[in-house]
Amino acid sequence: MPVVMLIALTFCAASVAQPAPQDGGPSRALPRSGVAALGERLAALRPSEPMGYFNLAEEVAYEYTAEPPRRLARTLYILAFETDRRLRETAAAPSHPALGPSAALALADLSPDADERRWLRSLAHAMGGPADTPPPPATSQAPRDLALALNRFRAGDARGVREQLLRQGRPGAGRDLLLASGLPAADVDELIAEIAASAPGAACPRCRNERFVRGKPGDAEAIELCPVCKGNPGPGLRADRLASTLRAEGLLIGLRPQSWAAQTFLDGGRPLRDADPDDLAAAFGVDPLATVWKPGAGDWTTGSWSRPDGAEGAPAAP
Secondary structure (H helix, E strand, O other): OOHHHHHHHHHHHHHHHOOOOOOOOOOOOOOOOOOOOHHHHHHOOOOOOHHHHHHHHHHHHHHOOOHHHHHHHHHHHHHHHHHHHHHHOOOOOOOOOOOHHHHHHHHHHHOOOHHHHHHHHHHHHHOOOOOOOOOOOOOOOHHHHHHHHHHHHHOOOHHHHHHHHOOOOOOOHHHHHHHHHOOOHHHHHHHHHHHHHOOOOOOOOOOOOOOEEEEEOOEEEEEEEOOOOOOOOOOOOOHHHHHHHHHHHHHHOOOOOOOHHHHHHHHOOOOOOOOOHHHHHHHOOOOOOOOEEEOOOOOHHHOEEEOOOOOEOOOOOO
16 A cells, blocks of 8 residues: 555544534533632631632632532622622722622522522622623523423323433433423422323324324314324323423423413412512521631631631521
8 A cells, every 4th residue: 555545544544533522612621620729718818808709709610510619609709799898888998890790690600590590680780780681592402302392292202202301411411401491390300200100102092192183974174183082192191290391391492471470370470589689698598797717627618607706607597
């Protein structure tokens, strides 16, 4: 074999062996190495410097994905807001812009709950931040595909919705989509349990899941409701389970209700939360006066927050 051809084949094989980026994303994830000397930096925070809390919160939120550090990031954002607004009530007002709107928006980015995200964005707007505009259309087709699969599930196609729940390549991906849409966790778990218990691919023997049949004696063009399944060939869902699937579909496709009745159906009648900045610390169980970090015997996870006078910090009443 000529040397030139051998080199060309070797180059092509090496090119094929390189993994291509998936879904148009970056070829590799940005490295996360944690926050160096985190315990020492926490102990160095002072309520007279609110930006220190905010900057450290941003680093922690970026570098860690586990829940304990994320909880620390939320606490730091809240303390940044609380120390900043207390300073603004005195003559020593900071020169930087108020941290309240930025802290609320950062907390919204960390929240897995759709209702909480809406409340935090409204809170940011109430404190002078940007207005809470409707989110742009999702670039991913996954929510709409899952909504269509739920629609087919009501017609008897349980296998299709099971496949769609795992379409993202890992168990629980479909559950994450449903939670991100705003459906309560209890409804999500009940819906998934209902799907898991349904017979895959069950079909009405009369209409084959078309819901209607054609033709009557003497009238070939007539259409009537299927006499076997009564137009409901899918699983025999109770009224509340049927409502859950319809609510999930509406939330997944970003349905924006035009009436109070439709809104009540989508959110289940959950009470609205006032956009009051005084409620922010209490909503996350943070003592707004416990601004001093006391190191523990081990790493940063063994430390605790206390007030400047030495009193132990206590969670605010929710």
